[in-house]
Amino acid sequence: MILQLIAGGILIGGVYALMAVGLTLIFGVMRIVNFAHGEFVMVGMYLTFILYASLGIDPYLSVLIVTPFMFLLGWMLNGLLIKRLIGAPHVTQIFVTVGLSMLLMSLALIIFGADYLSVRSPLTTQVLDVGVLLGVPQVIAFIISMMVSVIIYLFLKKTFIGKAIRATTQNRSSATLMGVDVKKIYALTFAIGTGLTGLCAAILLPIYPAYPTIGLGFVLMTFVVVVMGGLGSIPGAMIGGIIIGVIETVSAFYFDPGWKEAFYFVIFILILLIRPQGFFGQIGAEEL
Amino acid sequence: MMLKIKSLNAYYGDLQAIRDVSLEVGHGEIVALLGVNASGKSTTVRAISGLIDRMEGEIYYNKELINDIPPNQRTEMGLIQVPEGRQLFPFLTVRENLEMGAFTKEARSKLNENLERVFALFPEMKNKEKQLAGTMSGGEQQMCAIGRGLMSNPRLIMLDEPTLGLAPLIVKRIFGIIEEFRAMRITVLLIEQNVKQSLKIADRAYMLSNGKIIKEGSSSELMNSDDVVQGYLGV
Numbered sequence A: 001m002i003l004q005l006i007a008g009g010i011l012i013g014g015v016y017a018l019m020a021v022g023l024t025l026i027f028g029v030m031r032i033v034n035f036a037h038g039e040f041v042m043v044g045m046y047l048t049f050i051l052y053a054s055l056g057i058d059p060y061l062s063v064l065i066v067t068p069f070m071f072l073l074g075w076m077l078n079g080l081l082i083k084r085l086i087g088a089p090h091v092t093q094i095f096v097t098v099g100l101s102m103l104l105m106s107l108a109l110i111i112f113g114a115d116y117l118s119v120r121s122p123l124t125t126q127v128l129d130v131g132v133l134l135g136v137p138q139v140i141a142f143i144i145s146m147m148v149s150v151i152i153y154l155f156l157k158k159t160f161i162g163k164a165i166r167a168t169t170q171n172r173s174s175a176t177l178m179g180v181d182v183k184k185i186y187a188l189t190f191a192i193g194t195g196l197t198g199l200c201a202a203i204l205l206p207i208y209p210a211y212p213t214i215g216l217g218f219v220l221m222t223f224v225v226v227v228m229g230g231l232g233s234i235p236g237a238m239i240g241g242i243i244i245g246v247i248e249t250v251s252a253f254y255f256d257p258g259w260k261e262a263f264y265f266v267i268f269i270l271i272l273l274i275r276p277q278g279f280f281g282q283i284g285a286e287e288l
Numbered sequence B: 001m002m003l004k005i006k007s008l009n010a011y012y013g014d015l016q017a018i019r020d021v022s023l024e025v026g027h028g029e030i031v032a033l034l035g036v037n038a039s040g041k042s043t044t045v046r047a048i049s050g051l052i053d054r055m056e057g058e059i060y061y062n063k064e065l066i067n068d069i070p071p072n073q074r075t076e077m078g079l080i081q082v083p084e085g086r087q088l089f090p091f092l093t094v095r096e097n098l099e100m101g102a103f104t105k106e107a108r109s110k111l112n113e114n115l116e117r118v119f120a121l122f123p124e125m126k127n128k129e130k131q132l133a134g135t136m137s138g139g140e141q142q143m144c145a146i147g148r149g150l151m152s153n154p155r156l157i158m159l160d161e162p163t164l165g166l167a168p169l170i171v172k173r174i175f176g177i178i179e180e181f182r183a184m185r186i187t188v189l190l191i192e193q194n195v196k197q198s199l200k201i202a203d204r205a206y207m208l209s210n211g212k213i214i215k216e217g218s219s220s221e222l223m224n225s226d227d228v229v230q231g232y233l234g235v
C-alpha cells in the first residue's frame, strides 16, 4: 500500500514541480512574490474545460492552446501590473498579487459557479500495472512535466536568451550594459512562468476537477516547494515538487486530507530552521 | 568628435553629483578622466551609458544626440562601458560572461573573432573558461571584465578604474593592453586615479574635482601643471 501511495505521490509531484519551476523562475529573476500563481493554474483549468465542453478538444491537445494563451496573459499582466512591482517592497507585492488572485477567484465563481467541473479523456480511467497501479493521466502528466522542466533548465543554461535571463538575475545593470533589454527579459520571464501554469492546468484537468478556489492549495504548496528547493533553483523545484507530492499523498491517506496544509506549514518551518537556503540554494547566491 | 558632452548635470535624488561637465573624445584618441574618490568620474560614465535617471545636458555620440536612447541600445551602437568593480556575472562561467559581452546582434556575428582576440590578450581566460567568474582573483576578474567589454565589439570603450586594487605587475599589463586598443581602432575614455601612468598613455586628460572639470589639456600639459603635480603625483 505504501509503495502504491509513494508512486502516486511521485507522479502528481511531477506536476507540482513544474508549477514550482514557473514560480521559482519568476521569483529568482524578478524577485517578485506572486501569490496569483495558483489562480493562473485555475484559469488554465477553466479554459481547458471550456475548450473541452464547447469544442470537444481533448485536454492533452488543448495544452497547445492553453499554454500559449497563458503565456500571452502573463505577458499582458506584466505590462499592466507586475512590472510596476519590480523592486517594490514584498508587502506591496503580496497585497497586489493576493488582490489579483482574489479577483480571479471571484470571477471564476461568478462565471462558473462553485461546482466541480471535470473532463473525460479517453485515457482518464486507464491504469498501468507495473507492480503498483499507475493511472495513465498521472503518468502522462509526470512525463510531460519532467520533460518540460528539463527543457526550461536547458533553455536557461544553453541558449543566448537563457543566459541573458541568468545574467539579468545576477547583475541587472551589467546586463543592460551588455545590450540586454532587461524589461523585455522580465516580461519574458513572467510570461514563461505563467505559460507553464497553463501547461500544468491542461494536464491536471483529467486528474483534478476545476473549481474556483483550487488555486489556493496550489499556491501554498508551490511556495513550500520553492523554499524547499532553494529560491530560483530549477532542480530544487523539481525535487521539492516530487517530495511534496509524496508527503501530500501519503499523509492524505493516513490522516485526514484536511491536514495537508498543516503539513506544508510544518515542513516550511522545518526547512527555514534547518536549511534556510533550501536544498539547492546558497545563501546570498542566485541559483540561476 | 566621437563623443561630445555638453554641460552635463547628474543627480542622485536631490544630490547633484556632477555640475556642468563638458568633455570631448576624438576618434582613435585615448582620453583620461582623472579625479579623486567621489569626484564624479563614475557618474559621468554612467550618464554617458544612460544609467542615470536624472540628468541634464547633451550627449552626442558620432554627432547624434543620444540623450533619449535607452542604455541597451547605446551598447548596440558600440558605446561600451567596463564598469568600476568588474560587475561580472558571478555565477556564470568565464566563457559565459564573455559570450554575454557579445549579446548584441553585431557583436554576436563577430563572436568567434572577438573571442580569439580576447584569448590572445588574456591567455589566462582561455585556461579558466569553465570557472565561475565570481571565484576568480581580482586581477583575473578585471581581465574578464575588459575581455567582456571587447566582446561587445566597441568603437568607444569607457574603462572605469580598470586597475583599482590590483598589483603593480598587472596594472602595468592592463595599461599596456589599453595602449594596444589604438591599433585595434578602439577609442578609449579611461577613468583612473592612477594619474601618472594614465597620463603616460593618454593623448589628453580632464581633471574632475567635486563634480566639476577643473583642468583639461594634453597629457604633457597636465603632467607639468602645478595642481596635478601637487594634488596627485605627490611631489
Ligand SMILES: Nc1ncnc2c1ncn2[C@@H]1O[C@H](COP(=O)(O)OP(=O)(O)OP(=O)(O)O)[C@@H](O)[C@H]1O
Pocket: B012, B015, B017, B035, B036, B037, B038, B039, B040, B041, B042, B043, B044, B084, B193
Ligand atoms: N547610487 C548613488 N546614490 C547616491 N549617491 C551616489 C550614488 N553613486 C554615487 N553617489 C555620489 O555621487 C558622488 C560622485 O560619485 P562617483 O561614484 O561618480 O565618484 P567617483 O569619482 O567615481 O569616485 P570613486 O573614485 O570612488 O569611484 C559621490 O558623492 C557619491 O557619494
Ligand SMILES: [Mg+2]
Pocket: B041, B042, B043, B084, B160, B161
Ligand atoms: Mg567611480
